[in-house]
Amino acid sequence: TLALLLIPLFTNAQAPAPANDNPIDAIELNVGETCDAIIGGNMNATASEDFDDSIPAPDCASYSGADVWYKLVVPASGNIAVETYEDDNSITDGGLAIYSGTPSNLVLLDCNDDDGIITDESFERIELTNQTPGDFLYVRVWAYNNNTAGTFNICATPFMPIPIPEATIIIPINSDDDDVEEIINTLETDYFSVGEMYFDSSDLELVDDI
Numbered sequence: 001t002l003a004l005l006l007i008p009l010f011t012n013a014q015a016p017a018p019a020n021d022n023p024i025d026a027i028e029l030n031v032g033e034t035c036d037a038i039i040g041g042n043m044n045a046t047a048s049e050d051f052d053d054s055i056p057a058p059d060c061a062s063y064s065g066a067d068v069w070y071k072l073v074v075p076a077s078g079n080i081a082v083e084t085y086e087d088d089n090s091i092t093d094g095g096l097a098i099y100s101g102t103p104s105n106l107v108l109l110d111c112n113d114d115d116g117i118i119t120d121e122s123f124e125r126i127e128l129t130n131q132t133p134g135d136f137l138y139v140r141v142w143a144y145n146n147n148t149a150g151t152f153n154i155c156a157t158p159f160m161p162i163p164i165p166e167a168t169i170i171i172p173i174n175s176d177d178d179d180v181e182e183i184i185n186t187l188e189t190d191y192f193s194v195g196e197m198y199f200d201s202s203d204l205e206l207v208d209d210i
Contacts, residue, residue, distance in 0.1 A: 061095025064146035081159035090150025096124035
């Protein structure tokens, strides 16, 4: 009797990387009036610098690889906001960077950690103004310090900055030197607050009361 011995074959095949593992394969985000989020993930993602070491490294959120990429078209306003937030809590803290240029010649515009406003400050939000309408921007996402593999939400919206009103500061006629010095010192800072509104001191005019 001839016995047939079947020996199972095992391989060390690695699960495939995400489709958007590198900037050349970035997934396009819809720039909607409201956050039209899609779910992304970094499972089995590689480090983009292994693909192209000319890509500028992010300078925030302890980037350590396992990043994925998105892209968007700058709207007519030239202003854009990109935000991430949690999906299933597999990733609870992340990093976000935005680049201009092309996949083979990227320029880092901004990097963010923990400025998210949709649901959790441990996620990210970047707001950019004065970008060229119609240009592509490239968005890089990773888990903080590459310590988690999981999923997240991401969306892009047209960002509308709040215009800073002009103002005139009037010094009362009975102000003493200490009062005047306090006002001047306040104006010499980058911003001063009135209630919950913040004004850029460069837009203010200091005049004397008559």
